[in-house]
Amino acid sequence: MNDIARRTVFFVSDGTGITAETLGHSLLAQFPEARFRQVRAPFIDDIDKAIDCATQIREAAAEDGVRPIVFSTLVNQATVDALHKSDALFLDLFERFIGPLEAELGQRSTHAVGRFHGIADSLNYKHRIEAINFAMAHDDGISSEGELAEADVILVGVSRSGKTPTSLYLAMQFGVKAANYPLIPEDFERNKLPGELHKYRGKLFGLTIAPERLSQIRQERRPNSRYAALENCRYEIDAAHKLMRRENIRCLDSTTKSIEEISATILQTIRVDRPGF
């Protein structure tokens, strides 16, 4: 019998709530035994909405039989006060950290609501959108002559080794322009990098994956195909390894790594010539 009470967790914000949710997830992952139900409460930017949210928190407490946990990034004190009329464990991210930051910087914070993208961030935002468009336009080897010059990184690896999601994450999170290029049997037969990749050695980063995992992923796409057969996956991965070793391409195994981990590792090895890198 499962006698652990379920807890409701609220992510409350005057903006998107993504900061509250990101930190909340990281903290809750430290308690793998606990059972959580998650509720997003974004755009709580006036007192009426905060009062409604407090009511939701009280209802969740009554339903669960234990008080909820609230991760909050509310900036406006009146909304904070309204929220605190309910009973919960409040983990207030701004309250804890804004004070020390103000003291350190000798400046008052703007206390601007919904400030997900500050002034300093708007250029970063533009870079991110451009990088997403770049990743889409240069996915899966669809790059014309000369276009890869603009890439910050070019991911290479066999089909379904994780290149596309990683390219998109690099773009979305960091504004890094990532192209990706599949290594296919024809490349192994020629024993040469495809297309113009030899021109951009410094930007190349290889992804590899365990043959068993690759076969499983490919099975979901094309069941019982030669493409998905374990033997073929072994051959392709082995040939890709040899090619990458010969060409001196740094390589990472994506089998048990998330796109976040792969991206953070790539950023440690490539050079991006923009502020923030």
Place this chain on the structure above:
Amino acid sequence: MNDIARRTVFFVSDGTGITAETLGHSLLAQFPEARFRQVRAPFIDDIDKAIDCATQIREAAAEDGVRPIVFSTLVNQATVDALHKSDALFLDLFERFIGPLEAELGQRSTHAVGRFHGIADSLNYKHRIEAINFAMAHDDGISSEGELAEADVILVGVSRSGKTPTSLYLAMQFGVKAANYPLIPEDFERNKLPGELHKYRGKLFGLTIAPERLSQIRQERRPNSRYAALENCRYEIDAAHKLMRRENIRCLDSTTKSIEEISATILQTIRVDRPGF
């Protein structure tokens, strides 16, 4: 003369550092007047790396003439201690919040290092990757008959109104399967939704954009084209509005909104039948 000292900000983590960076960015955006240089320090998962990082912090302090600010999600106390041998404003996310959470839950945290994806998260991770593949496979109207049944949301709007980056963000951040479908002049002439969209009215969500902004974005793609002409952008947006109004499609203006804001708003209005929504 600019007499504000530049501060170096470190994002230190035993994992990817993305949590530290997300919270850090939100907090720093509250100080738009300050000048920051950002340094990522991911994968600080042993004492030697923490000692190296402490050295980097001291060097930054010497260079800037002011001590750095450090956002940290280190879990291991020995690495925390090694880091704290340098002088900085330490904003330690786990230290502040793990204690209250342990007390509330009546459980010790695992103190597991690099725990970006906990056990509970691995299913979410799978959903996210599937959703990214789905968004890629159903971008820009490339959906075959019946395939849209699987979508959680279908974004519609004129070309370059923000559908693709929003679809990808919904997938990446929330594991939401988002297809997107452009509304093109032929649709306005026929005065009907394209393809099979009429079958999925409950999943449709419209994006619109100011004509001036749209024209500017399209100019970057195809300078001096009819496609980018302000007059044509006005016509398309107006026609799209009329079509969406007639078909009762909820619609959001993306002109001054980030993909985070658009996505959080969409999630408030659509129904996703999975835990966490």
